[in-house]
Amino acid sequence: IAFIVMTIGLAAILGLYGSVAKANVGSERLNRGKAIAEQLMEQLSTLEVSAIETLPTQPPVAYKNTIYRPAVTVEAVVGFVNLARVTVAVTYADDGDANNVHKVNLQTVRSRLPIL
Numbered sequence: 001i002a003f004i005v006m007t008i009g010l011a012a013i014l015g016l017y018g019s020v021a022k023a024n025v026g027s028e029r030l031n032r033g034k035a036i037a038e039q040l041m042e043q044l045s046t047l048e049v050s051a052i053e054t055l056p057t058q059p060p061v062a063y064k065n066t067i068y069r070p071a072v073t074v075e076a077v078v079g080f081v082n083l084a085r086v087t088v089a090v091t092y093a094d095d096g097d098a099n100n101v102h103k104v105n106l107q108t109v110r111s112r113l114p115i116l
Contacts, residue, residue, distance in 0.1 A: 026094070029066055033090045033104040036061055036068050041088045041106050049074060049084045049112045068092045082112045 044052055058070040070090045077083040087107045094100040 028064075029092060029094070030102065030104070032063050032066070033068055033092055033102065036070055037088045037090045037104045037106045040070050040072070040090075041086075041108065044072065044086060044088070048114060049086070049110050052086060052110075065095075066092050067096075077109060084110050084112055086110050 040058065052072060053074045055072055058072060061068040061070065068090050069092065070088060073087045073089070075085045075087070077085055085107055086109075087105060090104045091101055094102070
């Protein structure tokens with residue numbers, strides 16, 4: 001009986017370990033996506049909005065078998081002619097699964113007036 005109880009307990013612990021390991025991988029991917037978005041947003045902070053609007057498509061970033069796809073968009077802020085909303089979005093899929101795509105968004109509002 002003790003062997004059966006120990007076997008059931010061991011199986012439960014192994015199942016829990018698998019869940020924790022999967023959650024850690026997901027957390028690492030999310031943090032990497034956030035870091036890529038933050039780095040790109042920091043690079044954009046030195047550019048005028050007109051230059052950001054003409055940027056080419058951002059290249060994908062590969063890290064630990066995951067492809068991160070950054071994108072930059074600029075939108076008008078309704079009611080404010082000289083303001084623009086700059087969004088950096090980074091998407092990535094879990095293990096290449098196109099049905100399980102995650103997205104990290106960072107936004108800031110910038111002036112369209114020249115940087116002094």
